[in-house]
Amino acid sequence: MKNSVRERRTAAGLSQADLGDAVGVTRQTVNAIERERYDPSLELAFELATYFDCRIEELFDPELDGEIENTD
Amino acid sequence: MNGNETTDRDWLPSVRRYRRLFWGCLVLGVLGFLGGDFLGYELVGLGVYWAGVAGMFLVWKGTDLQVFDERERELDRRASHVTLSIIGVVLIIGGPGQIAFAEVGFEFSRLMEGALWGYAAQFVVFGVVYLGIRLRS
Numbered sequence: 635m636k637n638s639v640r641e642r643r644t645a646a647g648l649s650q651a652d653l654g655d656a657v658g659v660t661r662q663t664v665n666a667i668e669r670e671r672y673d674p675s676l677e678l679a680f681e682l683a684t685y686f687d688c689r690i691e692e693l694f695d696p697e698l699d700g701e702i703e704n705t706d
Numbered sequence: 707m708n709g710n711e712t713t714d715r716d717w718l719p720s721v722r723r724y725r726r727l728f729w730g731c732l733v734l735g736v737l738g739f740l741g742g743d744f745l746g747y748e749l750v751g752l753g754v755y756w757a758g759v760a761g762m763f764l765v766w767k768g769t770d771l772q773v774f775d776e777r778e779r780e781l782d783r784r785a786s787h788v789t790l791s792i793i794g795v796v797l798i799i800g801g802p803g804q805i806a807f808a809e810v811g812f813e814f815s816r817l818m819e820g821a822l823w824g825y826a827a828q829f830v831v832f833g834v835v836y837l838g839i840r841l842r843s
Contacts, residue, residue: 663778666777
């Protein structure tokens with residue numbers, strides 16, 4: 635899933651390990667989320683959104699545009 | 707969620723410690739087993755192995771901390787699913803396949819038969835565990 639975790643993390647001057655430590659996951663998990671290889675659970679998505687003080691939909695883009703067009 | 711922040715900050719160092727202990731126990735047990743076997747002290751090696759495995763389970767289940775995070779648990783689930791699928795295909799083809807192979811003169815060895823029975827038993831265990839989890843959820 636597209637997301638702006640990397641942009642927000644680097645803007646905050648954090649390493650992946652720092653962010654992982656803050657939200658309770660490993661550095662590898664943060665890396666996988668940033669590379670869009672892993673979609674976090676709803677709970678972790680809320681943790682990240684709370685940490686960055688934004689809404690989940692500002693942090694994650696489910697890329698539904700194409701699917702919505704196809705179903706019409 | 708804010709209430710968890712202090713816990714979260716303490717999470718990773720503790721988890722790292724538990725992980726080192728977890729894998730350390732397992733590696734120690736296996737090395738002890740191999741070392742005992744190599745030096746001719748099989749029973750001592752076996753004792754070290756059991757102690758290592760017991761230590762690994764104690765570390766794993768003896769803490770409220772999640773030693774593995776959600777992505778690692780998801781990887782574990784996916785790997786288990788793929789493994790079961792592969793074993794399922796082998797069992798579905800191999801089980802009845804014995805009859806066909808026997809017709810053309812190829813008898814399965816006892817090892818191969820044992821493996822197929824082991825795979826079948828694994829699916830029985832899976833079914834029981836699945837049912838138990840389903841009834842509790």
